[in-house]
Amino acid sequence: MTTSTVRFLLNNDDVTIQNIDPNLTVLQYLREIQFKSGTKEGCASGDCGACTVVLAELDAEEKQLNYKSINSCITFVGSLHGKQLITVEDLKDGAKLHHAQQTIVDNHGSQCGFCTPGFVMSSFSLHKHNQTPNRAEVLEALAGNLCRCTGYRSIIEAAITSSEHTEQDSFAQHYQQTISKLIELQKLPKPVLSGNNHQYVAPKNIDELAYELTNEPDSKLVAGGTDLALSVTQNLAVIDKLVYVGNVEELTTMTETESDIIIGSALPYSKFIDTLHHYYPELGDMIERIGSKQVRNTGTLGGNIGNASPIGDMPPALIALGASMTLHLNGEERTILVEDYFVDYKKTVLKPSEFIKSIQIPKPTAGQTLKLYKISKRIDDDISAVLAAFFIEQKDDSDKTKITNVRFAFGGMAGIPKRASATEQVLQGKSLDKESVAQAKLALATDFQPMSDVRASDKYRMKVAQNLIEKCYLEMQNRTIETRVMNYA
Numbered sequence: 001m002t003t004s005t006v007r008f009l010l011n012n013d014d015v016t017i018q019n020i021d022p023n024l025t026v027l028q029y030l031r032e033i034q035f036k037s038g039t040k041e042g043c044a045s046g047d048c049g050a051c052t053v054v055l056a057e058l059d060a061e062e063k064q065l066n067y068k069s070i071n072s073c074i075t076f077v078g079s080l081h082g083k084q085l086i087t088v089e090d091l092k093d094g095a096k097l098h099h100a101q102q103t104i105v106d107n108h109g110s111q112c113g114f115c116t117p118g119f120v121m122s123s124f125s126l127h128k129h130n131q132t133p134n135r136a137e138v139l140e141a142l143a144g145n146l147c148r149c150t151g152y153r154s155i156i157e158a159a160i161t162s163s164e165h166t167e168q169d170s171f172a173q174h175y176q177q178t179i180s181k182l183i184e185l186q187k188l189p190k191p192v193l194s195g196n197n198h199q200y201v202a203p204k205n206i207d208e209l210a211y212e213l214t215n216e217p218d219s220k221l222v223a224g225g226t227d228l229a230l231s232v233t234q235n236l237a238v239i240d241k242l243v244y245v246g247n248v249e250e251l252t253t254m255t256e257t258e259s260d261i262i263i264g265s266a267l268p269y270s271k272f273i274d275t276l277h278h279y280y281p282e283l284g285d286m287i288e289r290i291g292s293k294q295v296r297n298t299g300t301l302g303g304n305i306g307n308a309s310p311i312g313d314m315p316p317a318l319i320a321l322g323a324s325m326t327l328h329l330n331g332e333e334r335t336i337l338v339e340d341y342f343v344d345y346k347k348t349v350l351k352p353s354e355f356i357k358s359i360q361i362p363k364p365t366a367g368q369t370l371k372l373y374k375i376s377k378r379i380d381d382d383i384s385a386v387l388a389a390f391f392i393e394q395k396d397d398s399d400k401t402k403i404t405n406v407r408f409a410f411g412g413m414a415g416i417p418k419r420a421s422a423t424e425q426v427l428q429g430k431s432l433d434k435e436s437v438a439q440a441k442l443a444l445a446t447d448f449q450p451m452s453d454v455r456a457s458d459k460y461r462m463k464v465a466q467n468l469i470e471k472c473y474l475e476m477q478n479r480t481i482e483t484r485v486m487n488y489a
């Protein structure tokens with residue numbers, strides 16, 4: 001049986017929605033249907049954080065709640081099913097402000113106030129999963145929120161002070177009750193929503209997902225929506241049928257074998273970043289620069305590869321690591337290398353009704369080095385002009401260390417994320433030294449003819465990509481040299 005409804009908790013109220021266009025975002029729903037205008041719209045594209053709300057979700061064991069900040073402007077309303085939505089209106093306990101709010105007052109953290117609800121919600125979310133954050137963690141939590149007038153120092157101080165509060169808020173007091181209510185919602189059949197002749201469905205397992213896509217190949221898959229929703233909010237596209245993959249069990253797990261880390265395509269970044277950081281610290285650091293906390297709380301690997309953008313950050317890294325991906329079509333599966341997925345600008349080998357199930361990343365072994373460089377105008381919350389991913393495997397050969405395996409992949413240098421095969425050929429079997437690096441830099445000019453756009457000119461792209469090869473070499477020669485500026489605050 002299928003309910004043609006979506007049910008969730010709006011703070012503590014059990015809310016059912018039906019006959020609503022599934023193209024509606026959570027922000028539009030809050031402001032235009034619930035008339036809760038505390039949540040603001042700044043950019044409607046995930047960049048400013050004014051629309052930040054918090055979702056509480058059950059963990060896999062259904063024993064704990066995970067509180068995550070999200071951008072409501074780029075989240076479709078259907079994905080609320082089975083979750084608790086908390087907005088800035090819900091924080092106050094009677095007449096008493098929540099400490100995430102009171103500390104903003106005490107630290108003079110607000111002037112015009114337009115950004116304030118978003119900052120408060122990011123600070124609230126941080127407090128819910130980390131009561132002893134260090135300064136870097138506070139900055140990470142707030143990096144997706146922009147303020148045009150107050151200045152960040154007082155807002156940062158407010159968030160630090162808020163996190164130190166130990167008294168129980170109303171959410172802690174209702175914790176078990178909320179868990180019980182969400183467990184009940186989880187037992188409901190898969191949610192379906194329709195309105196304005198547009199449909200939304202959220203399958204619960206891979207067979208249901210395959211069925212939906214086989215029946216209606218023109219359906220549009222949505223995971224975090226951090227890419228797809230922009231086509232609705234910015235390009236005014238209307239999607240006839242959305243199929244949400246965030247509830248599909250097989251796509252939202254992470255497992256490890258002796259040799260691989262297997263990440264479900266619909267698992268958000270924030271759920272696998274620590275594991276990848278453990279095996280590949282540079283990869284963990286790079287993922288921390290994908291969007292903002294809000295974007296990483298919902299954005300997925302499946303979406304990052306699935307959108308086939310030439311400037312997506314993960315594909316070059318995955319290609320350099322020799323990662324593979326499993327594709328699923330109506331019960332049949334095939335596994336291909338990530339590098340073989342991309343055919344041409346925004347064209348992939350994905351067949352109609354086929355979807356990405358998982359991504360397999362090999363674990364590191366001795367003698368391997370992964371170096372990643374993201375070139376963007378800002379450290380946080382910015383799209384790459386160039387992403388360079390270098391994987392080098394070396395072995396001692398008589399008196400020299402030789403490169404036995406090399407994979408260099410770039411984003412932003414071509415219409416697809418792509419390996420630099422001529423450059424690799426120059427380095428294969430050689431020692432990594434000044435001479436081979438100079439030859440590699442020359443060879444790179446034959447691998448790519450980058451384009452100019454708002455992010456960078458073709459000449460800049462080529463120059464910076466060549467220089468990154470040299471930077472990689474210098475970092476590998478002398479690991480004590482400080483070559484990266486990461487802290488500005």
Ligand SMILES: Cc1cc2nc3c(=O)[nH]c(=O)nc-3n(C[C@H](O)[C@H](O)[C@H](O)COP(=O)(O)OP(=O)(O)OC[C@H]3O[C@@H](n4cnc5c(N)ncnc54)[C@H](O)[C@@H]3O)c2cc1C
Nearest residue numbers: 046223224225226227228290291300302303304306313356
């Ligand atoms: C403010 C902001 C900052 C960003 N910063 C970065 C950044 O720094 N680096 C970066 O790389 N990206 C960035 N992005 C882009 C985006 O967040 C990422 O690409 C993210 O990984 C997309 O994942 P998603 O789950 O939200 O994708 P969605 O929007 O849900 O989907 C994207 C596309 O992939 C398809 N898709 C989704 N899942 C599957 C699947 N399982 N199989 C096949 N197709 C699928 C969808 O149909 C859609 O076409 C940013 C976006 C925003 C809004």
Ligand code: FES
Nearest residue numbers: 042043044049073
């Ligand atoms: S309105 Fe700017 S991030 Fe949502």
Ligand code: FES
Nearest residue numbers: 111112113147148
């Ligand atoms: S207080 Fe005005 S934008 Fe932050």
